[in-house]
Amino acid sequence: xxxxxxxxxxxxxxxxxxxxxxxYSKASSAGSSEYFLGGRKMGPWxxxxxxxxxxxxxxxxxxxxxxxxxxxxxxxxxxxxxxFSIFNWFFFAKRIRRLSEIxxxxxxxxxxxxxFQDHSHVxxxxxxxxxxxxQTVYVCAQFVAFGVLFExxxxxxxxxxxxxxxxxxxxxxxxxxxxxxxLTDFIQGLLIAFALFILPILAxxxxxxxxxxxxxxxxxxxxxxxxxxxxxxxxxxxxxxGIISYLFIGFGFNGSPHILIRYMALRNTRDVKRIxxxxxxxxxxxxxxxxxxxxxxxxxxxxLGNPEHIFPTMTVELLPWWLAGLVLAGALSAMxxxxxxxxxxxSSTIAEDLWNKVLHKDELDEDKTILISRIxxxxxxxxxxxxxxxxxxxxxxxxxxxxxGLATCFGPPVILSLFWKGVTKWGAISGMIVGPVxxxxxxxxxxxxxxxxxxxxxxxxxxxxxxxxxTHPPKGGDFDxxxxxxxxxxxxxxxxxxxxxxxxxxxxxxxxxSTKTEKEIVTQLLNSKIRTVSTYVGK
Amino acid sequence: MGGFPLTGWLIMIVxxxxxxxxxVLWYVREVKMEKLENELIRKNDPGGE
Numbered sequence: 001x002x003x004x005x006x007x008x009x010x011x012x013x014x015x016x017x018x019x020x021x022x023x024y025s026k027a028s029s030a031g032s033s034e035y036f037l038g039g040r041k042m043g044p045w046x047x048x049x050x051x052x053x054x055x056x057x058x059x060x061x062x063x064x065x066x067x068x069x070x071x072x073x074x075x076x077x078x079x080x081x082x083x084f085s086i087f088n089w090f091f092f093a094k095r096i097r098r099l100s101e102i103x104x105x106x107x108x109x110x111x112x113x114x115x116f117q118d119h120s121h122v123x124x125x126x127x128x129x130x131x132x133x134x135q136t137v138y139v140c141a142q143f144v145a146f147g148v149l150f151e152x153x154x155x156x157x158x159x160x161x162x163x164x165x166x167x168x169x170x171x172x173x174x175x176x177x178x179x180x181x182x183l184t185d186f187i188q189g190l191l192i193a194f195a196l197f198i199l200p201i202l203a204x205x206x207x208x209x210x211x212x213x214x215x216x217x218x219x220x221x222x223x224x225x226x227x228x229x230x231x232x233x234x235x236x237x238x239x240x241x242g243i244i245s246y247l248f249i250g251f252g253f254n255g256s257p258h259i260l261i262r263y264m265a266l267r268n269t270r271d272v273k274r275i276x277x278x279x280x281x282x283x284x285x286x287x288x289x290x291x292x293x294x295x296x297x298x299x300x301x302x303x304l305g306n307p308e309h310i311f312p313t314m315t316v317e318l319l320p321w322w323l324a325g326l327v328l329a330g331a332l333s334a335m336x337x338x339x340x341x342x343x344x345x346x347s348s349t350i351a352e353d354l355w356n357k358v359l360h361k362d363e364l365d366e367d368k369t370i371l372i373s374r375i376x377x378x379x380x381x382x383x384x385x386x387x388x389x390x391x392x393x394x395x396x397x398x399x400x401x402x403x404x405g406l407a408t409c410f411g412p413p414v415i416l417s418l419f420w421k422g423v424t425k426w427g428a429i430s431g432m433i434v435g436p437v438x439x440x441x442x443x444x445x446x447x448x449x450x451x452x453x454x455x456x457x458x459x460x461x462x463x464x465x466x467x468x469x470x471t472h473p474p475k476g477g478d479f480d481x482x483x484x485x486x487x488x489x490x491x492x493x494x495x496x497x498x499x500x501x502x503x504x505x506x507x508x509x510x511x512x513x514s515t516k517t518e519k520e521i522v523t524q525l526l527n528s529k530i531r532t533v534s535t536y537v538g539k
Numbered sequence: 540m541g542g543f544p545l546t547g548w549l550i551m552i553v554x555x556x557x558x559x560x561x562x563v564l565w566y567v568r569e570v571k572m573e574k575l576e577n578e579l580i581r582k583n584d585p586g587g588e
Contacts, residue, residue, distance in 0.1 A: 073547045073550065073551075076554075077550075079554060079555070080554045083558060086561065211542065211543075214542030214543040214547075218543075219542075226544055226547045227546050227547060228546055228547065228550045270573060273566045273569040273570070276566065277562055277563070280558055280559055281559065283558075284555040284558065284559060492576060494576065501576075502580055506580075506584075
């Protein structure tokens with residue numbers, strides 16, 4: 001009964017996702033800004049869960065518990081890397097939203113091309129190549145995780161898991177676009193948090209308490225397992241390198257286009273604070289939960305052949321079948337949310353940046369752009385499935401490798417272009433090439449056993465700065481006006497509110513804003529239908 | 540300490556407390572600033588249109 005019951009729940013959940021895709025296929029047919037950015041009317045809860053769900057992926061449910069199982073307390077450094085997500089909220093999110101509204105951009109390559117006045121399309125071409133390559137790897141990592149879960153929990157073959165899960169994800173991404181992705185991510189974000197919260201608690205109860213878990217791990221694995229120094233009892237150079245490696249994974253938050261685009265989809269810049277609060281609480285629950293799943297699993301199931309089997313094994317062994325079905329649905333959700341976001345970003349880049357902007361000089365109608373995007377989604381997805389049937393590496397390292405390639409291409413130019421007017425087009429393009437190239441070289445020929453994303457990110461930043469110092473920044477009246485508008489400060493010393501911010505305040509009607517509580521203001525904003533800038537309005 | 544060394548406890552407690560606290564403080568500051576901004580917007584646009 002247990003396997004059949006779990007299978008029924010998972011199938012029901014996947015059917016539900018398909019229904020959401022069908023439902024929102026109407027909404028997304030309203031235009032490409034609707035399809036790619038959800039019409040910029042996502043609320044903070046939806047966007048925050050969506051951001052976290054798409055960040056987490058199979059990394060969180062299969063990869064990180066596996067790391068916890070094999071490295072113990074050291075895996076918690078992954079949670080510390082959340083500090084890079086805080087940098088996003090504090091320093092980058094509002095600026096990205098602001099710049100994208102001023103430049104009327106709907107994809108990251110679009111934003112970069114407009115910011116650097118790249119009419120040669122070199123930047124778009126680099127973006128397209130990097131996105132297609134690394135997002136296919138990332139999608140592939142999620143499909144591998146799919147296969148692992150199906151294999152361990154449902155007893156079906158790895159290949160069936162990869163193919164079935166992959167096809168369903170591709171279909172509902174094609175149908176619904178960003179709105180469906182963000183909405184299902186919201187549900188998935190909650191399910192993942194539930195799964196990562198409840199499973200370690202049940203495991204620790206099964207063991208006989210938290211302190212008993214520590215005592216048993218101390219006896220079976222040694223004190224080093226409970227020290228956060230990668231198998232050492234004190235901080236050594238090797239331990240420090242391990243810590244830096246894990247922290248460097250956090251750079252991915254600052255550069256991954258599927259995360260950055262969520263800031264472009266904000267209704268207005270004021271939603272960032274709510275997203276940050278929801279996000280940091282979610283991250284702490286999820287990251288610590290995933291690590292503790294691994295550590296408690298090392299007590300309960302010490303003889304697993306593959307550490308990455310710990311999450312599905314614990315799910316099946318510790319939970320009643322109906323709850324296991326729900327938790328598995330949560331885990332599958334994590335992967336699907338990453339796959340759908342990645343597919344959408346990659347396909348939107350091909351449709352909007354390559355097909356529309358480069359090949360058709362921005363004259364293609366919206367229906368065709370969306371059609372091309374849907375075809376690209378299907379092609380990349382099927383390609384990912386085929387590669388995933390013969391995986392090259394573990395889910396954890398495949399995911400963070402792709403994460404590094406994407407983050408080092410887009411993170412450095414986006415971040416620098418938010419703060420420094422003097423960044424040049426060639427500086428940005430050089431960095432966009434150097435980052436992914438260093439990532440690949442470091443992955444295959446590491447001069448030091450440290451995560452490739454860190455050195456590649458730093459190399460890209462330095463390259464952009466150095467090349468920018470010897471080349472000419474964008475110039476002309478249009479660029480200066482754009483930069484003035486972007487950097488204009490109000491009497492409070494903060495950026496002048498954008499039209500979308502002003503609209504949100506005006507949406508409060510003629511009520512006295514100063515007497516309203518934050519909750520009342522946010523409730524009113526959530527209930528109001530504010531349409532902010534849409535690239536295609538009036539076309 | 541139940542088998543967990545001091546450094547283990549530290550990494551379990553300190554990072555989440557610091558990170559959540561920093562976001563909460565920033566949130567409060569943002570709310571305050573937005574209230575001032577609302578007043579500024581209303582002052583510059585008294586008709587509300």
